Amino acid sequence: MPMSDDQPYIRFIHVSKAFGDTPVLDDVSFEVRRGEMLVVLGRSGVGKSVTLKHIMGFLRPDQGEVWVAGQEVSSLPEEALLEVRRRVTMVFQSGALFDSLTVAENVAYPLRERAAREHTIGEEEIQARVDELLGRVELSESRDLMPSSLSTGMKRAVAIARALAAEPECLLYDEPTTMVDPLMASTVGDLILKLKRQTGLTSVVVTHDMRLARKLADRVVFLVDGRVAFFGPIAKLDACEDPMVQAFIYLDEKPLAAVAPS
Numbered sequence: 206m207p208m209s210d211d212q213p214y215i216r217f218i219h220v221s222k223a224f225g226d227t228p229v230l231d232d233v234s235f236e237v238r239r240g241e242m243l244v245v246l247g248r249s250g251v252g253k254s255v256t257l258k259h260i261m262g263f264l265r266p267d268q269g270e271v272w273v274a275g276q277e278v279s280s281l282p283e284e285a286l287l288e289v290r291r292r293v294t295m296v297f298q299s300g301a302l303f304d305s306l307t308v309a310e311n312v313a314y315p316l317r318e319r320a321a322r323e324h325t326i327g328e329e330e331i332q333a334r335v336d337e338l339l340g341r342v343e344l345s346e347s348r349d350l351m352p353s354s355l356s357t358g359m360k361r362a363v364a365i366a367r368a369l370a371a372e373p374e375c376l377l378y379d380e381p382t383t384m385v386d387p388l389m390a391s392t393v394g395d396l397i398l399k400l401k402r403q404t405g406l407t408s409v410v411v412t413h414d415m416r417l418a419r420k421l422a423d424r425v426v427f428l429v430d431g432r433v434a435f436f437g438p439i440a441k442l443d444a445c446e447d448p449m450v451q452a453f454i455y456l457d458e459k460p461l462a463a464v465a466p467s
């Protein structure tokens with residue numbers, strides 16, 4: 206289905222979702238424009254990953270609609286969902302790289318899959334594309350290394366390159382800076398920012414890291430108890446009076462204030 210450029214790329218319209226008796230998403234509405242980076246903020250267990258799974262069509266809402274690239278994904282048959290999942294890629298899905306493949310072969314994987322499917326690209330083009338992608342994530346030197354010898358941050362960069370290899374329209378990042386030290390978190394955040402500027406891809410970043418949100422977000426959805434406590438430009442988040450939002454902002458700034466000379 207064709208989609209005009211001014212139509213949001215992703216739309217949640219009054220989405221509710223419960224697991225058994227436990228409500229997780231409660232009347233959630235937001236949208237992501239083409240080329241925009243939306244950050245989904247909130248505490249652990251608030252429904253951030255569940256939100257991403259609705260975008261991919263892995264979960265269907267109990268109520269409401271989820272639109273992606275001009276289609277209502279919650280009503281699509283499985284075959285059409287496969288097509289949506291080619292256009293929208295989860296960067297750390299199943300998190301892991303293939304441990305028995307080199308960095309370069311990990312990045313080549315989606316290209317080889319496509320070559321097998323479409324018979325359009327040859328080995329030379331695959332290698333050229335891999336080199337270009339590794340350059341983009343600053344891993345050219347590591348192309349022949351095995352994932353086990355990389356730092357967590359470098360592994361995430363490889364995962365990003367692998368996701369880009371599939372040439373998606375939209376990237377979904379689930380907790381890109383979790384489980385890495387603050388310096389590495391900053392490096393991964395810088396890389397995502399650089400790619401955002403270079404590629405202009407639509408993207409959704411799920412995190413509880415306020416610093417990352419401030420670095421990356423055009424707009425923010427802040428989830429509290431499964432509902433949207435704030436949706437708007439990151440610059441307006443500080444004015445949001447929801448106590449949970451204020452607690453996040455306060456805890457984020459506190460360490461800085463503590464080391465600042467008085």
Ligand SMILES: Nc1ncnc2c1ncn2[C@@H]1O[C@H](COP(=O)(O)OP(=O)(O)O)[C@@H](O)[C@H]1O
Binds near residue numbers: 224250255256
């Ligand atoms: N497939 C599922 N079946 C049952 N409960 C689930 C399922 N997926 C997530 N949940 C529950 O939904 C809530 C939100 O999960 P999640 O979106 O993973 O949180 P987070 O914001 O940390 O990513 C949690 O309480 C989780 O246990």
Ligand SMILES: [Mg+2]
Binds near residue numbers: 253254255379380
């Ligand atoms: Mg999660």
